[in-house]
Amino acid sequence: MPTVILLDVSLSMSRSVDVSTPSQNEEVERLELRKDLAAHGCHSLLDHFAQHCKLEFACLISFSSVCKILMPFTRDFESIKNALNLVEEGDKTSIDVGLVGAAQHILEEWGNGTPCQIVLVTDGNAGIGQHAMQKSLMSPHSRGAAQFPLPFPFPAKLNIVCIANPSEPGFQTSKPLYQRLIELNGEGDILIPEGGLSKKSVSELFDQLIKNNFSSYSGTLHCGNLSAPITLSPPPQPYCRHHDFEVIRVSVDSAIQVLGFLNTGDVSSPPAFSRHLVLPLSTKGDMVMLPKADGGSDDESGNDEGKIPSFCVLLHGGLKRENTVALCQVGDNWYGILYSWADNKKKSNLMLSIFVPGNDVIPWMGKLSNLGPASLLPTNPYGPNESSTPFPLKIQEEKSYALNCVVWVRQGGLQSDIQKILRHARKLPDKTQSFYKELNRVRRAALSYGFGELLEGLASVLERECTLLPSSSHPVAAIQLQHAYEALRNHDKTYSDYSGSEISEVSSDYSDENIGTTSSEGVYVFEELEEEEYQGLMVVGPYMLEPDAGDVVEVVPNQPDMEWRRDPKRLNEW
Amino acid sequence: MALGPAKNIGGNKLDLIKGIKAAIEALTKPSAVQHEKRTSLTENATKVLNKGRIILVTKLDSEEEIKNIKEKFHGTLLYMNKNAAATDNLMAINHCDLVILNLWPEGPPCPMPIKSWPDVSTIVSCEFTNIQCGTALAPKLCNLVLKHYDxxxxxxxxxxxKEEQNASSSxxxxxxxxxxxxxxxxxxxxxxxxxxxxxxxxxxxxxxxxxxxxxxxxxxxxxxxxxxxxxxxxxxxxxxxxxxxxxxxxxxxxxxxxxxxxxxxxxxxxxxxxxxxxxxxxxxxxYTSRSILEDPPSISEGCGGRVTDYRIPDFGELIKANKLAPFPAPTAESEESLTPLERSKEQLNRHTKYWPITLSSTSLFNLGPQIEPLAALMLEDNLTEDEVVECKQVILYLMNMEARGDPLPSPMAGQRGKGMKREDQYRAVWAELEQYLQLHLHTPAHEKVLECLMECHNKAATPEYKGDEKVDIDQALKELDDCNYVADRDKAEFGSGGGGKHATGDLSLPDSKRRRTVPPPLAPMGRSSGMNLLTLWENKVSSEESRRCLEFQGRLKSEDNVTKLYVNLQKDKDKDEVPRKK
Known part of the structure; x- marks a missing residue:
């Protein structure tokens, strides 16, 4: 997790440690200003990063009445230490300025999805204006919410480290404000040294902070009887969310159990709650980072670790080779996948994506607990040579976008349906089948909506179309069009029982060699309509837009179906 | 549910209360999930809330009417809640959102503005929306759907x-x-x-x-x-x-x-x-922002990253054998207590009982295709007779290889000098094979394979046989038969196939040993106590090989290496003399 060290550099940080006992051992603790103690503590935190969490990012932001980014997010902890030594004193403590600055920087760098840690190091005195701020924070509705960054727009832990004596009056006054800040953020703590202020107590304080918030994950990866000690980077966060009937709070187990394997293509980029690098630990439990290039120094201690086989490397190799992922269990009813992942082409590593807790979290894979060894099924769904796959699971109901249903919610829907009929009409007799299919589809919908005017309108359009037929057109086209518009007009007479009748192609004994070629396409079969289809349909006639003849006739000539562009330049990419 | 047309209550007004009442009543009925949670007897059971939204589509003419409806709605809700609380099967409503959609005809706009009352009371919020009839209706309803379903x-x-016909332009x-x-x-x-x-x-x-x-x-x-x-x-x-x-x-x-x-x-x-x-x-x-996983170390930079002889192709096979697939939904009273996923875990456990991860840590799996049938079959839940035979064949094949002194493929070759001596290599293979079989004793059939190995190979080492180190040739022959039991599938065949001298009265043999037809007599063999099964085996193999080319008839019939020619000539002439000469 990226960490912001938010350092108070107000003038009050330059107070000496304890005003009451100033001079007894002045030589020894001459240096002990609060800011020095703060720097000392931050150093120990950074040392911890350098040793145990090499892949973490940290940044240093100072604030007083203004906020300064002294060191943007980096893994180079030494440079942060150097920046700490160059901190300049400011004026007053404005916590809100600091929090706004930290939030801004995190949003710019990591967006709103990355969990972050914010360590606010201050002197236990919230400074001028704290009462007004506290008051506004207490009332839930009326605080200056637009500006105030809490709760942070990203998941964050806010720890307030006070370099102060617990008994100081300043701390006592400010404590409720700190508490309110933490309450607003939801997660975090106030830390204050036990006993007097000294290097030792501050060190202990930061040790406590590290222990509670920055301990690295250490667990075991199991695959049947094979296993390897691992750490996860960044450390997995507990999942805490309000569901419909309960509040779920779960943490990742120390044992991660591989349950089986799936094709990478089959899991289809499932949404993940978090992602972690899986790094094998040495037998001593340390994370080993070998020097990147293979230099001449073969007999370094790190290289010994590199030569002890680790199951992680085998698993990674196997998954990469087979282009598969390993489904694993990370907690009670909580799953994830392990796979080989490469940031760039050269360096691939083992990655763990953790799903949201639950059994049914990836819709196209069904219930995860219902996945079992394919080899135990009567017929292996993967086929003899891995040519087929049982995924994705097919959905039961068809979606409206997958059905060719009639939607006339907006004008455009109706217009395009009419236009489609006209397009086919102009290509008669080649498109006879499609023409009648579309015609019947619109007619059916119009009848079931009680939208008789549409039929009349459509009939006029077709009649007009018939008269406008160019002389070069096939004689059958006119016959079919005439048949169609007459049939549409007669709907209330001859076709009063609409349920059983569709307009069907007029049979023509017109003998011409062209007809022979077109009718050789086969016998036209028209959908038979079941009466049940109309039941349950809502009649919306009175509210339906009155079909304006002009509207309907206004057709862009010859606009056939669209197809995807195949730009020759892009052909290779498709 | 259809209630039919609303009752006219005079002044061109309709009675909406009946509809409102029916709607609230429907809300007090718990949904399936609510019911399940409420009766689940967990600590959360009492915390199940019942919230809902009622959309009233009507036409109202004045602010007064809206106020009226709000009040009546609230009153009805309180009353119905009281009723619901008194029963077991209904749930009181904790919060209800009333949305009034006022359909206004086309023409002059509705005089009443869109308005909302976030808290009519603690349990009711209300919202009033005007909708002009006609084309605006559908988009307006769409907007409400967006809002209500987030x-x-x-x-x-x-x-x-591009257009189908005009492919050049898009x-x-x-x-x-x-x-x-x-x-x-x-x-x-x-x-x-x-x-x-x-x-x-x-x-x-x-x-x-x-x-x-x-x-x-x-x-x-x-x-x-x-x-x-x-x-x-x-x-x-x-x-x-x-x-x-x-x-x-x-x-x-x-x-x-x-x-x-x-x-x-x-x-x-x-x-x-x-x-x-x-x-x-x-x-x-x-993810749109910078990744905290940027510039990750390569797997080769971590523990075990410098090892180059991982059995990755073999692990690939393990992956293929352990692919997951959706199982048919379990039947109500499924006879199996394990979920399919748990079964997969079990299977992985079995497949990895003995699985050296590098080539240098195994001799057995370096053998390649020869060992494959056995390695694969032993992982099975059950073994058929045929499969047991197949496994035994692998063992015999190995013995054969050893007898011939075939070199073993070794990854160590070329790495550290010459590697192990050949006998040591075979010893390692046998030890590993035994370990492998020991770990896979799922069924009696699996045990048979192990027994076969024990009998064939290191019989002396097994305590069972310690008593009779001096192998009787007869006994040895029988055991050899057992090893060589390849073709016979059926115990019942025994006897009918011409059991010969060994077929009778071998009651002392363990049940598991099955007999076969007697092999042709072996080449003469001493009864030396030092003879072990291996030499027996080798002898047998050589004798079998020698038998492959047909023995010269003359030599078979010879007496003191002299064969009389044209014996039949004499036979024809003098039938009586022939037997005398013999």
Whole structure:
């Protein structure tokens, strides 16, 4: 997790440690200003990063009445230490300025999805204006919410480290404000040294902070009887969310159990709650980072670790080779996948994506607990040579976008349906089948909506179309069009029982060699309509837009179906 | 539920209370999930809340009427709650949102403004909306759906489409989609000014739509794992419009499309992905910001990274053998207590009982195809007779190899000098094989394979046989027969096949040993006590090999290496003399 060290550099940080006992051992603790103690503590935190969490990012932001980014997010902890030594004193403590600055920087760098840690190091005195701020924070509705960054727009832990004596009056006054800040953020703590202020107590304080918030994950990866000690980077966060009937709070187990394997293509980029690098630990439990290039120094201690086989490397190799992922269990009813992942082409590593807790979290894979060894099924769904796959699971109901249903919610829907009929009409007799299919589809919908005017309108359009037929057109086209518009007009007479009748192609004994070629396409079969289809349909006639003849006739000539562009330049990419 | 037309209560007014009452009553009935949770006897059972929304579609003429309805609604709700609380099967309503849709005819606009009362009381909130009848009705209802179901709109812009006939020219189209609002959280939550430019109002709507740009899809995108934080189902707003159906068909055919979000600074970033899984189209949210996993170390830089002889191809086979597939849903009283996933875990356990991860730590698995049938079959739940035989054949084959002195394939060759001596290599293989078989004693059939190994190979080492180190030739022969039991499938055949001298009265032999027809006599063999099964075996093999070429008839009939020629000549002449000469 990226960490912001938010350092108070107000003038009050330059107070000496304890005003009451100033001079007894002045030589020894001459240096002990609060800011020095703060720097000392931050150093120990950074040392911890350098040793145990090499892949973490940290940044240093100072604030007083203004906020300064002294060191943007980096893994180079030494440079942060150097920046700490160059901190300049400011004026007053404005916590809100600091929090706004930290939030801004995190949003710019990591967006709103990355969990972050914010360590606010201050002197236990919230400074001028704290009462007004506290008051506004207490009332839930009326605080200056637009500006105030809490709760942070990203998941964050806010720890307030006070370099102060617990008994100081300043701390006592400010404590409720700190508490309110933490309450607003939801997660975090106030830390204050036990006993007097000294290097030792501050060190202990930061040790406590590290222990509670920055301990690295250490667990075991199991695959049947094979296993390897691992750490996860960044450390997995507990999942805490309000569901419909309960509040779920779960943490990742120390044992991660591989349950089986799936094709990478089959899991289809499932949404993940978090992602972690899986790094094998040495037998001593340390994370080993070998020097990147293979230099001449073969007999370094790190290289010994590199030569002890680790199951992680085998698993990674196997998954990469087979282009598969390993489904694993990370907690009670909580799953994830392990796979080989490469940031760039050269360096691939083992990655763990953790799903949201639950059994049914990836819709196209069904219930995860219902996945079992394919080899135990009567017929292996993967086929003899891995040519087929049982995924994705097919959905039961068809979606409206997958059905060719009639939607006339907006004008455009109706217009395009009419236009489609006209397009086919102009290509008669080649498109006879499609023409009648579309015609019947619109007619059916119009009848079931009680939208008789549409039929009349459509009939006029077709009649007009018939008269406008160019002389070069096939004689059958006119016959079919005439048949169609007459049939549409007669709907209330001859076709009063609409349920059983569709307009069907007029049979023509017109003998011409062209007809022979077109009718050789086969016998036209028209959908038979079941009466049940109309039941349950809502009649919306009175509210339906009155079909304006002009509207309907206004057709862009010859606009056939669209197809995807195949730009020759892009052909290779498709 | 249909109530029929409302009762006219005079003054062209209708009685709406009956409908309101029916609606509230329906809300007090717990849903299936609510019922299950409420009766679950867990600590959360009492905390199940009942909230709902009632949409009243009507026509009201004055503010007075609205006020009236609100009051009556509240009163009815309180009354019904009291009733519901007194029963077991109904749930009191904790909060109800009343939405009044006032349908106003086309013409002059409605005098009453759109208004909302967030807290009519602690349990009722109310909202009043005017809808002009006609074309505005559908979009307006759409807006309400968006609000009530927490949906949001995305417009995919710049989709290049071409006409079927006019393939050379293409135009760009926009398609609007609806999906849960959470799909936008990743890009909209945060600094508002950064994302303000993404949001626009579409003509005739009163909700914002986020405009994202179409990216040319890559064909192999679906084979890679994209990092997504969420995936939600979508629908196009105009399902039937030409651009919409064009896009949805494209997606339904399995193509994945990336969507690009323009940044305020002018740069662009891929923020979403449209993909179809099993007939449902989803919008995936991608990570747009810097990754905390950037510049990760390579796996070769960590522990075990410098080891080069991992059995990765073998692990690939293990992966293939342990692929997961959806199982048919368990029947109500499933006889198996394990879920399919647990069974897969069991299977993995079994498959990895003995699994050296590097080539240098195993001799057995270096043997390659020779050992494969045995290694694979022993993992099975059950072994058939045939499979047991197949396993035994592998063992015999190994013995054969050893007898012939074939060199073993060794990964160590060339690494550290000459590696082990051949006998040591075989010893290692046998030891590993024994360990492997010991770990896979799932059924008696599996045990038979182990027994075979014990008998064939290191019989002396097994305590069972310690008593009779001096092998009787007869006994040895029988055991050899057992080893050589290859072709016979059926115990019952024994006897009928001409059991010979060994077939009778061998009651002292263990049951597991099965006999076969007697082999042809072996070459003469001493009864030396030092003879072990191996030498017996070798002798037998050599004798069998020698028997493969037919013995010269003359030599067989010879007496003191002299064979009389043309014996038949004499036979014909003098039949009596022949037997005398013999």
């Amino acid at each position: 949906l949001a709109s995305t417009t995919v812009t710049g989709i290049p489409m 135009a760009n189209y926009d398609v609007e989609l609806f999906h849960p609002a959470a799909a936008h959280a990743a890009i909209l939550k945060g600094i508002p000014s950064e994302t303000a430019h993404l949001k626009t109002y579409r003509e005739g709507t009163d909700y914002e739509t986020v405009t994202l740009k179409w990216c040319t899809p890559r064909s192999n995108a679906s084979m890679e794992l994209q990092h997504c934080s969420s995936a939600y189902r979508i629908t196009s707003v105009d399902v039937n419009s030409r651009p919409s159906s064009c896009l949805t068909n494209f997606l339904l055919n399995g193509r994945w499309v990336m969507l690009e979000m323009p940044r305020k600074s002018g740069s662009k970033v891929i923020s979403h992905m449209l993909a179809c899984h099993g007939g449902d189209i989803y919008i995936h949210t991608m």
